[in-house]
Amino acid sequence: MLRYLLSAVLSLTLLSDQALAAEKYVVASDCTWPPMELLNDEKQPVGFDIDFIRAVAKAAGFEVDVRNIAWDGIFGGVATGQYDIVASATTITEERKKQFDFSDPYYEVAQAVVLPAGKSISGLQDLKGLKVGGQIGTTGIFVMRKSGVDVDLKEYDDVGLSIQDMMNGRLDAVICDDPVALYYVNKKKDTAGKITIALVTQEKEYYGFTVKKGRKDLVEKLNMGIKKVRASGEEAQLLEKWMGKK
Amino acid sequence: MEDKKDGSKANIVMVTDGASIPDPREWRLINAWSIALLGAICTLCALCVIWPEPYLRILLYLPDGVLITFKITLMAICCAVPLGLITGLGRISRNRFINLLASTYVEVIRGIPLLVQIFYIYYALSRFVQVSGITSAVVAISFCYGAYMGEVFRAGISAIDKGQTEAARSLGFNRYQTMRLVILPQAMRTILPPVGNECIAMLKDTSLVSIMAVPDIMQRARSFVGTTYLYFETYTMVALLYLIITLLLSKAVSIMESRLNYYDAK
Numbered sequence: 001m002l003r004y005l006l007s008a009v010l011s012l013t014l015l016s017d018q019a020l021a022a023e024k025y026v027v028a029s030d031c032t033w034p035p036m037e038l039l040n041d042e043k044q045p046v047g048f049d050i051d052f053i054r055a056v057a058k059a060a061g062f063e064v065d066v067r068n069i070a071w072d073g074i075f076g077g078v079a080t081g082q083y084d085i086v087a088s089a090t091t092i093t094e095e096r097k098k099q100f101d102f103s104d105p106y107y108e109v110a111q112a113v114v115l116p117a118g119k120s121i122s123g124l125q126d127l128k129g130l131k132v133g134g135q136i137g138t139t140g141i142f143v144m145r146k147s148g149v150d151v152d153l154k155e156y157d158d159v160g161l162s163i164q165d166m167m168n169g170r171l172d173a174v175i176c177d178d179p180v181a182l183y184y185v186n187k188k189k190d191t192a193g194k195i196t197i198a199l200v201t202q203e204k205e206y207y208g209f210t211v212k213k214g215r216k217d218l219v220e221k222l223n224m225g226i227k228k229v230r231a232s233g234e235e236a237q238l239l240e241k242w243m244g245k246k
Numbered sequence: 247m248e249d250k251k252d253g254s255k256a257n258i259v260m261v262t263d264g265a266s267i268p269d270p271r272e273w274r275l276i277n278a279w280s281i282a283l284l285g286a287i288c289t290l291c292a293l294c295v296i297w298p299e300p301y302l303r304i305l306l307y308l309p310d311g312v313l314i315t316f317k318i319t320l321m322a323i324c325c326a327v328p329l330g331l332i333t334g335l336g337r338i339s340r341n342r343f344i345n346l347l348a349s350t351y352v353e354v355i356r357g358i359p360l361l362v363q364i365f366y367i368y369y370a371l372s373r374f375v376q377v378s379g380i381t382s383a384v385v386a387i388s389f390c391y392g393a394y395m396g397e398v399f400r401a402g403i404s405a406i407d408k409g410q411t412e413a414a415r416s417l418g419f420n421r422y423q424t425m426r427l428v429i430l431p432q433a434m435r436t437i438l439p440p441v442g443n444e445c446i447a448m449l450k451d452t453s454l455v456s457i458m459a460v461p462d463i464m465q466r467a468r469s470f471v472g473t474t475y476l477y478f479e480t481y482t483m484v485a486l487l488y489l490i491i492t493l494l495l496s497k498a499v500s501i502m503e504s505r506l507n508y509y510d511a512k
Contacts, residue, residue, distance in 0.1 A: 072471075076477040095474070137472025142473065155469050156457075161369070162459070165459075168373075
């Protein structure tokens with residue numbers, strides 16, 4: 001009898017402990033998309049998105065545990081509840097909105113076409129008949145498909161592999177988000193100077209944090225956090241740290 | 247190669263990889279193979295008829311991927327089987343150098359996962375030679391399966407009774423003629439089924455090439471999932487499609503085996 005009582009008390013205290021502590025959400029991020037998210041030398045996720053979600057969490061009063069998850073299944077995992085939030089430079093699109101809920105937009109990007117240095121194009125139609133690469137399931141691929149330009153579209157597991165293949169001469173162009181393109185063109189040692197951004201699309205896209213459909217509570221928390229981070233000026237600091245913008 | 251007394255199990259080459267080949271002597275209508283095939287086909291049809299959206303849409307999205315998968319598999323078979331034969335002969339060669347060369351090849355290739363070999367040939371070796379995704383896929387798979395098939399050929403050839411060689415040699419055949427005219431035709435009967443099995447395993451392993459942006463069945467499916475986020479539906483269709491293909495091929499190998507064993511069965 002005493003044992004039952006003890007275990008009941010113990011479990012109660014444990015449960016209340018959990019309730020008292022800040023809620024902890026698991027965040028998934030595909031760390032192959034610099035400077036939004038990448039792995040540092042200690043194999044820990046870093047990047048603008050990672051710092052931003054941490055700042056948002058702090059402002060909204062919850063904790064986060066960031067994990068590196070491959071892009072290919074990242075939406076499947078959030079749909080089945082393996083993690084709560086995807087903070088991985090995900091553009092808010094109509095198709096994705098049907099399946100998932102998004103926070104307010106937190107960053108504006110456009111699609112950039114990267115070419116080997118010295119080459120140029122005046123529009124997407126100039127890519128006709130060429131081999132164009134990008135990361136599988138990203139908006140760069142969608143934009144290329146929707147443009148209706150007849151290209152040989154190669155879908156890689158991560159954008160780094162497609163840049164590598166273009167450097168090797170097997171691809172004519174790579175299409176990806178402009179911050180990522182800028183990182184490879186300016187920052188990354190082995191590609192900087194050898195490639196160039198030839199075109200940035202007019203249409204803008206907006207990143208949002210992705211959660212499972214119906215998690216209104218989480219969306220509200222995230223939106224509140226984003227507002228606070230913006231108001232406090234922390235966002236500007238992060239932008240300067242990762243993008244060099246003021 | 248035991249059980250020499252009754253002769254029936256003398257020439258069985260064991261393999262551990264690949265689909266299980268249905269026993270050609272199996273005459274009953276209901277067996278594992280027919281249940282699996284009927285089940286797969288019925289499920290596939292039922293899903294497409296009851297929920298054409300999205301299942302039929304997925305099925306119609308995949309055919310060009312199926313073609314690429316078959317293309318890579320066929321090309322790899324054409325390279326891997328001769329490579330396997332040469333390796334197998336090298337492994338039983340009395341020439342120390344050739345023997346060592348073939349054995350080292352088998353040892354090295356079997357110790358490296360196929361996925362790593364594919365990455366190596368496509369991304370690492372691209373510093374020196376530039377080949378397309380499909381070519382690297384064929385090269386990587388042929389080299390890998392050449393080593394496995396080398397072992398199958400070696401086992402098949404050594405399973406032929408030594409008396410055959412001795413008889414041929416004493417009849418005046420030289421070593422090359424003995425191998426080509428006496429040993430290999432007999433060994434083929436035991437070798438072909440496991441080689442067919444390796445080919446089926448090869449077809450399944452071509453799903454790895456999607457990492458090189460080669461649009462095979464798997465890559466087509468992933469790209470479909472990338473836009474629709476229908477993970478369950480898409481991968482169900484892909485699994486059923488692969489299952490139906492391998493089941494049909496394993497039956498083909500089984501029929502071939504029963505033809506080859508025509509004299510043994512009597």
